[in-house]
Amino acid sequence: xxxxxxxxxxxxxxxxxxxxxxxxxxxxxxxxxxxxxxxxxxxxxxxxxxxxxxxxxxxxxxxxxxxxxxxxxxxxxxxxxxxxxxxxxxxxxxxxxxxxxxxxxxxxxxxxxxxxxxxxxxxxxxxxxxxxxxxxxxxxxxx
Numbered sequence: 001x002x003x004x005x006x007x008x009x010x011x012x013x014x015x016x017x018x019x020x021x022x023x024x025x026x027x028x029x030x031x032x033x034x035x036x037x038x039x040x041x042x043x044x045x046x047x048x049x050x051x052x053x054x055x056x057x058x059x060x061x062x063x064x065x066x067x068x069x070x071x072x073x074x075x076x077x078x079x080x081x082x083x084x085x086x087x088x089x090x091x092x093x094x095x096x097x098x099x100x101x102x103x104x105x106x107x108x109x110x111x112x113x114x115x116x117x118x119x120x121x122x123x124x125x126x127x128x129x130x131x132x133x134x135x136x137x138x139x140x141x142x143x
Contacts, residue, residue, distance in 0.1 A: 003110060003111055003113075003122065005109065005111040006108035007126055008105070009104070009130065010102060010105075011137060012097065012103075014140075015101060015140045016100070018068050019143075021094060024092050025040065026040065026042070027048075030050060032139040036052055036053040037050065040062070041062065042062060044064065046062040047059065048061075048062065056078055061074050061075070063089065064091065070093055070094070073090055074089050075087055075088060075090065077121060080113075086113070088110065088125075089107065089108050090105065090106070092104070105129060110122050110125070
């Protein structure tokens with residue numbers, strides 16, 4: 001039996017795509033909702049890092065930048081050794097809708113994980129994206 005390879009979530013945000021884009025692709029924007037610390041070099045091949053103080057940090061590599069519609073990156077799989085080459089791919093797609101933005105995030109690459117690690121990692125990311133997207137919406141609404 002295979003495991004699901006991807007997580008997909010869509011949220012409706014009451015903010016224009018340019019505002020959502022800034023929240024997704026700048027260090028200040030990311031710090032407001034996605035981790036306590038962030039840095040990013042916004043260009044394909046650019047590197048960045050997000051960190052949740054007391055929990056974990058993750059190195060990211062920017063893969064796709066199509067302002068203001070698509071932003072994608074790969075990142076380390078939590079719980080894997082730092083030198084493990086396996087990474088998951090996260091892609092945000094922004095579509096203008098009724099003056100706001102329909103934001104879809106897809107994270108894929110979970111099927112490559114070892115059987116013993118897959119369930120906990122997949123569940124953690126399912127829960128994590130729900131929580132993080134709620135934090136994104138709250139951050140934008142507060143701004």
